[in-house]
Amino acid sequence: MNKDNPRHEVFGAMQSFGVNSVMFRNAIGKKLGLNITDIGCLNYMLIKTKSTPGELSRYTGLTSGATTSMLDRLEKLRFIRRVPNPKDRRGTMIELQPEARSMILPFLAGAQAAQQELLKEFSDDELEIVTRFVNSFSTSIQDQTDQIDL
Amino acid sequence: MNKDNPRHEVFGAMQSFGVNSVMFRNAIGKKLGLNITDIGCLNYMLIKTKSTPGELSRYTGLTSGATTSMLDRLEKLRFIRRVPNPKDRRGTMIELQPEARSMILPFLAGAQAAQQELLKEFSDDELEIVTRFVNSFSTSIQDQTDQIDL
DNA sequence: TCTTGAATATCAAGTATCTTGATAATACAG
């Protein structure tokens, strides 16, 4: 039970990262005058670019009704846009508006610059290891979420 | 601009991890009948064990008033407990109740088992690299959050 | 010491958001 064992430390590091990235997006949301739900949704849309109300409902943990009104708010603010889904006429595709990106990017610029600096400290081989670990970890959590949702 | 370059992929991996871990805790929160705010707070408490209303307010992005009523809810459910802070008589320390851990741990058991399996795929040296990267990344985000909050 | 300004957390009133349950349109399986 050695505390210096990397087999234990890596989980704590991942947890802290999760906490810190939530705090980061909350801080940006506050600057933009958005509530916690809405900035959470935008964060997701920045990563995925396209989504659907159903998927966003699962991500945010909201009911379908609350998701509708969240999307109403974000659409009125021109952050996102509802587009008909040609594959399924019941469904709606959600797209991030280009203006949304340009509203948010200024807040991310500093972080991105800092991250580029950080990258210099690691070799390609090392980054490949990190990516492989994080992706496996991420997939594992995804599987476990599906287990719980059953 | 090679897409297979690990220098690009690692950020996407970290982002996906952030998204997936949020969805994971939301799923657990739903099972426990907790709202999104409250499970977010408990997630933080599981990591930190002890905190304060002020710190939780910053993490959740809530105002102090909303933090008070969140803590009222969690205290009534016996997930947390308010304890006077001997170092500062204005302040209150928030402690996770042992019962809270035993309520939540069953939902984490499967994930923890899967993560132990995952660990076997990596050497100590590799995990040391991952930990170093994630910790640096995490600290960097923390710094950027402070910049925004100014 | 005494005073002033900042930081802690709480409370009450008003506002915003979320849940519930119902509805409509479409998809899909038998």
Place this chain on the structure above:
DNA sequence: CTGTATTATCAAGATACTTGATATTCAAGA
């Protein structure tokens, strides 16, 4: 085609959040 499931929306009521005021304590300086 028929019945059931899935998708998203809406309206009403319940819940949670923000704002602004308050009380207590701390920390720094006269």
